[in-house]
Amino acid sequence: MPFTIKETVVYEEDVKKSRFQAFAIPVETEEEIKTVLETYKDISTTHQCWAWKIGHNVRFNDDGEPSGTAGRPILATIEGNELTNILVLVNRWYGGVKLGTGGLVRAYGGTAGKALLLVDKIELIExxxxxxxxxxxxxxxxxxxxxxxxxxxxxxxxxxxxxxxxxxxxxxxxxxxxxxxxxxxxxxxxxxxxxx
Missing domain, CATH: 3.30.70.240 (Alpha-Beta Plaits)
Known part of the structure; x- marks a missing residue:
């Protein structure tokens, strides 16, 4: 049974001097996703990585991080929580310490996962x-x-x-x-x- 979230949730943490900030946002259409991404655009970040899922449609973006280290782990946390009609955006401000590919996967997936622990899940009614x-x-x-x-x-x-x-x-x-x-x-x- 698919679930979505009731309202936007924000979670922040520091990983080896880099600051990560995750937003979990309920969405219903691809047009709405474009608007949300524009609204949350933050030029002070080093990277703005995201993943979304609406029904069977999914997209993710590594925004310059090594391929597969940001968007895909964020998407995995969405799917692992059986969520749909959701966009998870993770901002990163680089702190001077390289995390390596494994570290990036853990940081992006972990920040997204902790944000999703804070959401109110609601059953998605078709x-x-x-x-x-x-x-x-x-x-x-x-x-x-x-x-x-x-x-x-x-x-x-x-x-x-x-x-x-x-x-x-x-x-x-x-x-x-x-x-x-x-x-x-x-x-x-x-x-x-x-x-x-």
Whole structure:
């Protein structure tokens, strides 16, 4: 069962005069990862190494450290903790003592691992994309339903009404489908992105 983390956690430690700082950050999309990496960009660091995992997609970056000594050990700690939808960024400020490849692997993996010991793990509930259309007069009722159930959505106003895209948890589908049919008196139905 996959888990993600509730909120961002920071952990710092010194290893042979180098300072390591790890951020464990919850993320949902690759676009969000790009934004987070820009936000956390710190030009005072010697290296900013990271790894992320969203579902089956993974990426890592050694940022100038010897290949396989930073990003891959960070990714290993993410996978070892059965986490997904997470980015772990480890900053290093070089302190003048070379750590060697084994030392780097232990320092990056260890700092990431200690940061992950501090996180609140939450079960990841899979979400699906759905959409529906409704008349202008029906939209306030359906909008209220989405807001009450903490469903993320976007609406687009057309000449004939409102077209709505939403991201729902799988278990919410039946209830929302029923609500759409009730409010539109059977005229409209909830569709998934994989439906025809």
């Amino acid at each position: 979400k699906i994309d759905v959409y529906f259309e409704c008349n202008f007069s029906e939209w306030p009722i359906l909008q209220y339903e989405l807001v009450q159930n903490q469903i993320t959505f976007s609406e687009e106003y057309t000449a004939t009404g409102v077209s709505v895209n939403a991201k729902i948890q799988i278990h919410q589908r039946i209830e929302l489908a029923k609500k759409v049919q009730d409010v539109t008196r059977g005229r409209e139905e909830l569709k998934g992105t994989h439906d025809d």
